[in-house]
Amino acid sequence: MRTATRIGFNKKLLGIIAFMIIILPIAATGATNSSDIPIDTYLQTIEKDISKGVNGTKLHSEIKSLLKIKQNSSVFYIPEINYITGRKIENVPPSAVQKIRQKIINTDIFISASTVIIVMLGVFTLIYTSDRYFSSETKRNLSTLIGIILIIAALIFQGPLFYLVFGIMAGLGFKFKEKIPFAIIMTFFLIAHLTGVIVEKGYFHYISNQKNLLYAKLERDNYAPPFLIKEEKGAYLKIASLANNQALLHPVKESELTDLIKTINNNKLKAVLYNNLGCIAFNKGKLKEAAALFEKAENLYPMTKTYYNLFITYSSLLEPHKAEIYSKKLEKTNFSFDRTVPIVANINDIEIPKPTFEIPVYESLALIIGIGIAIIITRIQKPSSLISINPFFSYLPGYGLYYSNRYSALLLLIGALILIEIFIGSMLCSMNL
Numbered sequence: 001m002r003t004a005t006r007i008g009f010n011k012k013l014l015g016i017i018a019f020m021i022i023i024l025p026i027a028a029t030g031a032t033n034s035s036d037i038p039i040d041t042y043l044q045t046i047e048k049d050i051s052k053g054v055n056g057t058k059l060h061s062e063i064k065s066l067l068k069i070k071q072n073s074s075v076f077y078i079p080e081i082n083y084i085t086g087r088k089i090e091n092v093p094p095s096a097v098q099k100i101r102q103k104i105i106n107t108d109i110f111i112s113a114s115t116v117i118i119v120m121l122g123v124f125t126l127i128y129t130s131d132r133y134f135s136s137e138t139k140r141n142l143s144t145l146i147g148i149i150l151i152i153a154a155l156i157f158q159g160p161l162f163y164l165v166f167g168i169m170a171g172l173g174f175k176f177k178e179k180i181p182f183a184i185i186m187t188f189f190l191i192a193h194l195t196g197v198i199v200e201k202g203y204f205h206y207i208s209n210q211k212n213l214l215y216a217k218l219e220r221d222n223y224a225p226p227f228l229i230k231e232e233k234g235a236y237l238k239i240a241s242l243a244n245n246q247a248l249l250h251p252v253k254e255s256e257l258t259d260l261i262k263t264i265n266n267n268k269l270k271a272v273l274y275n276n277l278g279c280i281a282f283n284k285g286k287l288k289e290a291a292a293l294f295e296k297a298e299n300l301y302p303m304t305k306t307y308y309n310l311f312i313t314y315s316s317l318l319e320p321h322k323a324e325i326y327s328k329k330l331e332k333t334n335f336s337f338d339r340t341v342p343i344v345a346n347i348n349d350i351e352i353p354k355p356t357f358e359i360p361v362y363e364s365l366a367l368i369i370g371i372g373i374a375i376i377i378t379r380i381q382k383p384s385s386l387i388s389i390n391p392f393f394s395y396l397p398g399y400g401l402y403y404s405n406r407y408s409a410l411l412l413l414i415g416a417l418i419l420i421e422i423f424i425g426s427m428l429c430s431m432n433l
Contacts, residue, residue, distance in 0.1 A: 074342070096219060150165045198357050218348035272350060304333045310326045
């Protein structure tokens with residue numbers, strides 16, 4: 001299991017848990033009280049009371065009871081309690097989806113910064129090339145105007161047109177020896193821009209898929225709302241539903257799990273079911289039976305939750321040598337759980353969907369074709385010698401640096417523009433604009 005939101009397991013925590021299990025065996029063998037109300041049911045009760053205007057002592061008592069029930073369950077966090085109360089009761093870490101949303105924001109800022117640099121260098125290359133190829137001021141200005149119209153169209157329509165137009169601009173720069181460094185920089189930012197678009201699309205498609213939201217929710221909280229679980233099908237749906245109910249403290253019969261085991265051939269899914277059967281046995285005080293079931297689960301497909309369950313089971317059975325084996329395994333993981341109850345596994349423990357990134361064929365071809373077109377154009381007609389800077393564009397910020405080949409100064413300008421774009425983008429995001 002990969003649980004990035006959990007704190008690393010350490011020897012001190014393992015020692016505390018082992019001590020609690022040995023000194024307080026009741027906590028280990030009767031963790032799930034039959035009087036415990038299912039967590040989602042209790043949460044709905046609190047929500048109804050809040051809608052009725054209940055507050056003060058009663059509401060505080062209900063929230064306290066909910067958190068106490070959670071301590072006897074496999075649930076990691078209950079973020080919904082924060083939403084319905086409008087207070088930070090649970091210190092909930094960001095889910096995988098929330099982290100990806102932040103990555104999308106950062107990628108979007110990067111794409112915007114790249115666009116600014118690409119447009120600036122594209123315009124400079126266009127002006128310089130027009131001055132070198134046309135002696136007539138009218139022709140110079142006309143060619144520049146046509147190029148600006150193409151640039152505006154590229155910015156509006158994006159996609160292949162963007163990479164075609166700016167690919168041409170970058171390619172034109174390679175014609176002039178003194179402008180090759182700028183052409184290389186522009187090409188680099190075009191490739192970086194395309195990479196950013198690929199990443200952003202991959203992340204966006206990932207968080208747009210309800211099934212991925214299900215796995216992210218299970219990974220962080222170890223339960224999910226039914227409407228997300230319905231995104232799964234077949235055996236995965238059945239197992240996810242049963243495991244979810246079990247984690248939320250709904251009564252689940254052993255026969256439901258054993259009957260399901262007989263109908264599936266997937267060892268990973270069987271491992272989840274055997275782990276959860278072990279949880280039922282553990283909570284009934286049948287520790288040896290629980291250990292045997294957890295070992296079956298481990299043999300079929302090792303999961304961090306199963307390691308933890310074996311650790312607390314062997315600690316409860318006063319078999320420290322066996323408990324130490326799983327203690328060492330837990331130390332190597334990125335998982336932590338500070339209760340003396342077994343943890344219900346779910347489908348997220350055997351696989352986690354990852355974002356997929358696809359290279360856009362048309363955009364990639366457009367960039368290559370654009371550079372190729374520019375090279376062909378510059379081979380057909382030779383440029384004239386440039387006498388002086390076009391006075392019409394002499395006051396354009398940064399163009400003087402480009403014209404006079406002041407590489408370091410222009411790089412500093414590019415760096416400053418990137419920082420400004422990052423600052424503005426971050427400010428807008430913080431304002432939720």
